[in-house]
Each structure stands twice: as C-alpha cells, then as structure tokens.
Amino acid sequence: MRTRIAPLALACAAALLGGVGAVVAQSSEPIQPIVPAQQVNLGLVELGKKLYFDPRLSKSGFISCNSCHNLSMGGTDNIPTSIGDKWQQGPINAPTVLNSSLNVAQFWDGRAADLKAQAGGPIANPGEMAFSHTLAIGVIESIPAYVREFRTVFGKPKIDIDQVTSAIAEFEKTLVTPNSRFDQWLLGRADALTKDELEGYQLFKTSGCIACHNGPAAGGNSFQKMGIVKPYKASSPAEGRSAVTGKEIDRFSFKVPTLRNVELTYPYFHDGAVNTLAEAVDVMGQLQLGKHFTKAENAKVVAFLKTLTGDQPSFMLPVLPPSGDATPRPSPFK
C-alpha cells in the first residue's frame, strides 16, 4: 500500500506548493527571469565562437578563452585561481562568462566597461595568454579560412583587434542561461520549486542577501565591499575596485558575482577560497549581514540557489580553420 500512498501524498504536496507559488506575485520579484539573447548577429557569433575556442590567440598555442571560462563547466575553470602561460598562478578567481552580458562592468574590479573591452584583456596579459594584439592579428591574418570569414562578416579587407573582440563579445552575448527552475517559477509554473526551495528564497530575501544579489543575474549589477560586518581574510592580493578608481573607499570592493548557475561555478569568492555553497552562504551571512544561518536555514538557502541553474549553452564544438604555411608558430616553451 505504501508505494501507492506516496505518489498521492506527493501530488497533494505539489498542489499545496502550487498554491504557495500562486500567492507570490512573481512579476514583482527582485530577481527577474533570464531572457534568451536578442538582436544577435549570427555571422559574428559563429566567428566569435571559433575565436573563443582558439588557443592560437595565446603565446603558447595552448590557452584559449575556453581554458579558464570553460563552457562545459559553468563558464569557469573550477579552480581557485586560474592557470596562465607557463603555469603562472593567477591573482583572482575566473568569473563565469555565463550571463556576463548582464554585468554592470567586466572583471571583478569592473575595469572593462563591457564584454568587448574585456575580451582583449587576457590575450595581452603576460600572466594569462601572454600574447599581444598585434601578434594575435598576425596569426589570424595568416589563416586563410579566418581571412575569408572576417571579410564575410565585416566586409572589410583588413582584420583588426576591434573585430576580434567584437566577435568574441557577440558570441558571449549568447551565453545566457534561461529556463532555470527558479525562472520557471517566476514565469508562473507554481510547482517548479519545492517547499524548501521557496522557503530558502524567502530567507534569501528577508535576510538581506537580495540587497546585492538582485536583477536578472541575481548579482553582477553593483560593486560591494567584501566584509561589511566582519573583515574577510582573502588569500588573494587583489585590491578590488580601488585599483580602478584610485579611491580608498573602494578598497576591497568587488563586483557582486551573479548567482546564476552558482551550483556550477565553485569555488567561490574573488579568491576562490570556499568550495561549497553551504560554506559560502555561511560566510556571506556572517561577514556581509551579521547573520548566523542555522543549519536548516543554510540548507534551504542552498536549495534555493541550486534552482538558479539554467539551460547551459548548447552548440556544436567548433572546428577551427587550420594554420597556413606562413602562420607564426606558438612558443609554448620559450
């Protein structure tokens, strides 16, 4: 009998939850659903996708955008700080590229205004891809199929870094993750969330997490000090926003990370020091809000956070055009 009662009980619970969901006026929630990419130039996207996966934009020929913002892994590398040319240890955790088009600015300190401005950074950063824009353009110009594709897309005879970063940024615009269970709930599917997940969301709001993690990306739209109530002992030397503004008040202020797909973007914080969502919620509660979540509360907030995992980007692995005889060769060991 028991196996027959269980589904019935579940159905009742679902009906009750449906009631709870229906009461909430989802359209007025402080987090809004992720919308699929719009006004996309598909020629640019396809070219940008290739460039995003092309390690020939690095000195070594080994590191591509996808190495540290891996689209199989939530748009991150899932290590505390990234590995750069010659295995240099990066100073900061690689933020996810997913939904990054929704960010107020790019990088943890917001030093790039938009995706296009960001895309050129790692290529020329000696600690990351360790190349230069001039060298990257030299490589691209020597690859016949790239030359044809750039001409098709831009209609100009000459390739420049502006075209490269435009194409990468256009591809990145497509890396949004709609259709999470939380968004399904926001859009009216009342039974998309469990009771615990909904209670977790209520806690997330009533405890104050929502003050910074709001908007479609549940973050990404402001800079905040890391360690408001209690100081955070970072394992990274990064100064934060003050490195950009030069203002002391911005010291240790970082862009609030998106919580979209946070289940996939471990480890957490700008120094990648925390491995689990439970610990991240605990630390955030104490340091930013002066709040000690009980174990049960913590579990509910974590359950809510896991409902923010959306549809991951879905596309064919790109096939890169081969180098030509005159293509400058990578220097992995020099």
Add this chain to the structure above:
Amino acid sequence: MRTRIAPLALACAAALLGGVGAVVAQSSEPIQPIVPAQQVNLGLVELGKKLYFDPRLSKSGFISCNSCHNLSMGGTDNIPTSIGDKWQQGPINAPTVLNSSLNVAQFWDGRAADLKAQAGGPIANPGEMAFSHTLAIGVIESIPAYVREFRTVFGKPKIDIDQVTSAIAEFEKTLVTPNSRFDQWLLGRADALTKDELEGYQLFKTSGCIACHNGPAAGGNSFQKMGIVKPYKASSPAEGRSAVTGKEIDRFSFKVPTLRNVELTYPYFHDGAVNTLAEAVDVMGQLQLGKHFTKAENAKVVAFLKTLTGDQPSFMLPVLPPSGDATPRPSPFK
C-alpha cells in the same frame, strides 16, 4: 569572352578527369575509404565524451584528454610536444586521436595495444595529467551525476578504471573522419579530385610513400624506422619501438602516423619539428626513400595529402556534471 571560356575549359578538364578517375579501379587502391563507426554503444559514447572533456581526471583540474588531443584542431594540440602538469614539456608530439581506432597499436612506440589501454596512460603519467587511477576514481565516485550515469551504462554499483577507459575508448571509436574528397573519389565520384591531386596520388604511390602509408588510415598499421636512407636528427629523446620490445633493431622505429587529416595535424614527425606539409614531404622523400621531389612534384603530393581531410567529429559540447561537496579538489599549484 575569357570569363566565358574559363568555365567551359574547366568543364572539359572535369570531364577528362572523370575519365581518369573512372579508369582507376578504386576498389583495388592501397588506401581504402574511412567507414563511419559501427557497433557503437551510445550510452558508453556519451559518458566517454564527458570524461574525455573532463579536466578533473588530472591533478590540476586543468588538463583533459581534449587539451592535447583537441577535437577542434584535428585531434592534436598543434604544438611540437605537449604541455603537461605544471607546464612540463612532453617528450613527443601528441598524435591525433582521429581514426586512432584504426591503429595497429597506440602511442608512437605502440606500447598500448588498443584505445582502452591507451586511455589510462596520460591520467597517471606524472608528466601529463599527473593523477592516479585511484584518485581519478575517487573524484568520479564523488560526483552524483557521474555515479548515476556509470550505473545506467554498466549496471554495476562500483566504478573502476576499467569502466572509465572503456567509455573513453568507445567515444574515441566514433572519432573517425569519413567523406574526405579522396574517399569520395575512391567511392566513385570521379570529379572529386583535381588533375594535380590525382597526379600527386600517383607520385605518392610510384615514389614509395604508399609502402608505409596504406590502408584506410593511410598509415597507423605498421612500425618503421625513422631515417631509412639517411638518418633523422630528432629533437626528441624518444627511442621508439625498442623501448617496448627491448630489441636494438627496433631503435628509432615508430608507428607510421596516419595521413588522414594531415592538413590539420601539424607540426609533423614524432618530435613535431616540421611545420609544413611541403617540408614534411621533402624530408620523408629524402630520408625514407632517397627521393628528391621537384618543387612541382612536392606541390602535387601536398595537394593530394590535403584531399585526405574528412568530416570532423560533429557533436554538442558536453556539459559536465558538477562536483559534489565531498569531491576532492584539484591541486593546480601544489
């Protein structure tokens, strides 16, 4: 008028070539067409594809099978020798994974009998992924979605390295590249090759290249000494087949590489010392055959070789299951 005559001339040439093609009894050619993968277990393939792209099988969490056998780049890394854990320089050029199911054995020295035996090698090689089979299994067992998928595929409660390498090998079985222009010609499309390409193929046969580069993979089916007529000065310390057999006669004998997709698998030779097909053909002619190809002959052989590029593997970029709270974390910098 000239622009009108040219297409006509081309049509005549095509008709003539059609004649040439039809004369050749393609079914008796020493190179046979690549056949799509058969008798494939799709559950194993999908699991193996994830494992192939999963850098958590390495100590650093940064290196996956796809790092050095990149399926966007002809199944190679397109650098002379590969980059391993902590940026160690590998001793040998990473051979392409494409069509590797057709090889007589795996690795340049044939030390692994088949794909399954090969797949476990790099994971535990301290110079490559620098992990161990035990540690890799520990990571996989801690990832809930992997546990479910292994159970679905193998129907057993326990995960072992044998299952891991079976899945990777099954995925690799699918990485064949049918439908090259050369194969279209072999299969009867007489106009699939140009006059120069056909002449290049004739030169390839009459000069003796075909003695080693034959069969469906145009190679991969025997071991041969590198430098038969004249010695080859390798920049790699690799001994070749003698490291496996212990026989002096096998010193500097290597598995003949496949020429399938050779346009994509630069740089060439076991030490990756040669960047262009023109140079590779020239060196091979002199060192293996005592033959000096003229510039025109060389160009024709290269033109033929480029007709061996087949359909590249085409699949959705896999999305990897996230680590659990208890998953051991990578050690990129320890």
